[in-house]
Amino acid sequence: MEKKSNKVKPSILSGFMELLPREQILFNRMLETIKRTYELFGFIPLDTPAIEKAEILLAKAGGETEKQIYRLKKGDADLALRFDLTVPLARYVAQYYPELAFPFKRYHIAKVYRGERPQKGRFREFYQCDIDIIGDCDLDLANDAEIPSVIYEVFRRLGFSNFTIRLNNRKILNGFFASLGIGEKAVDIMRAVDKLEKIGQREVEKELLGLEIPESTIKKLLSFISIRGGVKDSLASLKKLEIKNELFLQGVSELEKVVEMVSMFGVPKENFAIDLTIARGLDYYTGTVYETILNDYPGIGSVCSGGRYDNLAENYTDKKLPGVGISIGLTRLFPQLLEAGIIKPSSGTIVRVMVVPLTDKIEKAIEIASALREKGIPTAIYLEEVKPAKIFKYADRIGVPFIAIIGDDEIKENVVSLKNMETKEQKKLSLEEVYDMVA
């Protein structure tokens, strides 16, 4: 009589990303590169709970956030999962203000949660890789110029070269809107303008009409945001508009200084540009804003965005804490890079060598493995029953580049038979030679 199986079908929730080992290794390498670069620029690590009080995360509630947030009760407590890393940062600096040194430069690489409708490229759990520089009362504009140099270095180290960091300043937009007499609608207008690349000019026009903006004003608006050309030309075009609005002029002056310093910070001319269409949907940005486009894959959208905000933690403290920061959403980016063939999961395993003891005596295998590990070489020992065909298949599947075989002969001769799994070449080598080969 057969017992009825009552197994639970193994599966994960839709909208959640999970990777197979080779993809995971690649993903982690990219995370590591981002982390390492952030640290090189002097950002220190931070970690905050993924669950916080709902009143904290929803202090500045608003439409989408409240709808998308994962909320839960435990006893009487009203909890929620963080939906970004900026709100927890704001809470953190407000909470520990007396114990922190400002400018406070931190990076935070962690998962955040948004119950969005699952669709291609949108995940409900995703990594954000954030850096922010928070000042106490003031924060020099030079920080706005250093940020693009971090973006540049991250993407360079990730292996990209043809990308553009687009810069704008919200004061230019806000000042321009004010000069047109539509200042109080600035936030809504910027939300619409921000979609230009995604939905096209006609749809943006429709949205603007929906905001009851006169057609003549919309025309001015669209001709303004279509200012193109190099950094110098763009700035010249902006000045030629002869707008007297103070905020506008301040924005132009800030943008001019920032782009000048961005060069000083070592970002090549071809890797940054002024783009007046960039507004960033979020309404807390108040100055410089950034987007980053892979020029060969504009469809992926911005791969790194952020900006300057006047007052990070206003929901939690009276302290004025201006800051500037960016975020890389690696979980969204990763499958698109894979699909476009820009990155490849076949780049291998972390294991460099698998030591295979052919005899019962595993001491020699352990000795070799320990010696390689002492030198920093990730090394596995094959400890199962030895069936050569099976071992080679296994080595191929996990993608290990070298197998070190140790049989009676090798023990006698005090050598290792090292097989290169790519070239299929096999050689008897001393431990030193093995190290030179696999390092």
Next chain:
Amino acid sequence: MEKKSNKVKPSILSGFMELLPREQILFNRMLETIKRTYELFGFIPLDTPAIEKAEILLAKAGGETEKQIYRLKKGDADLALRFDLTVPLARYVAQYYPELAFPFKRYHIAKVYRGERPQKGRFREFYQCDIDIIGDCDLDLANDAEIPSVIYEVFRRLGFSNFTIRLNNRKILNGFFASLGIGEKAVDIMRAVDKLEKIGQREVEKELLGLEIPESTIKKLLSFISIRGGVKDSLASLKKLEIKNELFLQGVSELEKVVEMVSMFGVPKENFAIDLTIARGLDYYTGTVYETILNDYPGIGSVCSGGRYDNLAENYTDKKLPGVGISIGLTRLFPQLLEAGIIKPSSGTIVRVMVVPLTDKIEKAIEIASALREKGIPTAIYLEEVKPAKIFKYADRIGVPFIAIIGDDEIKENVVSLKNMETKEQKKLSLEEVYDMVA
């Protein structure tokens, strides 16, 4: 007229750990050491969603787990936060079985969630640092012996020397219980025995009486689990009991082989021992079990535990997938190590050098910083208005060991004034000399 403040008080939930920067840096270094060591032994990284279907996580429901689990609804979906990394691993290997190569060796370092009553050292969100080796049908006993060598290497690299990895085998316990005719109560007995160190012999006796075990049997039980002495003596004592139960004999034989191999795997004699009181509370262990004790701080309890299980994924698949693994609960361990003074948060920041441009011209500062970064030295540039006293205070607070000052003189002479923040010594140096000093 003053506006009424309606700030939300910045705070986190009780039972959640959050660290200040210096502690966080130390915590991350420890995580990094654990990760690096796991990789050196050939474990590959895995990452799974923190949220899973409740039916998956509760497939093998049971008392505490169901009470402690964070459960939430989103739309119609019944979700929960993972409470360990083993259940997600079981689900993962069952789900992707055809695409994985076995033995499947993975590490997973991530947060898990348990709504326990908050108390000292118990956190509701905590990191687990797990490794497991999963076989397909079979998994050689040698793997049980390799695991202690990983534990040894991790704690050695974390800076510990006086610790003992305690080994036992559940078959010995189960066989012994069967020989006493109390086999069907084995799980409950082991749960009670497992608490010996925590609650003392008398309380354990009470619990055993509560299980309706005859007093004479309890006596035998307690004299059995108090077998002490070196590895050889313990094995000899076990054999002297002359118990004929087959499972018992198999357990003794396994334990004997494992401890013999543990030596071969390079674990010094003083760092492991047999301890028959170790049962591990979880009932899925079926063979070797481990605990690790810091001998100078036995009160901390086991800092690394685990064991062998016959059938990892039986709730999700018919495949027989035996495995062996361990877990380090770093979040619980960390504050205890701090409190005992075993680790110290003052060990610094990740930033090695802060470059301070005294002039308006920041190019030279950027040049120095870029050169140091290219050599892998984490370097920050001080970009705020220069007030020397403030800068030194800032440098002290963030704990940066070196400040590189660049003024007009330094630019003229093509040098850097490097100040050692500890010795307060300041010297004019070339870039090469700076590098040698700070590397």
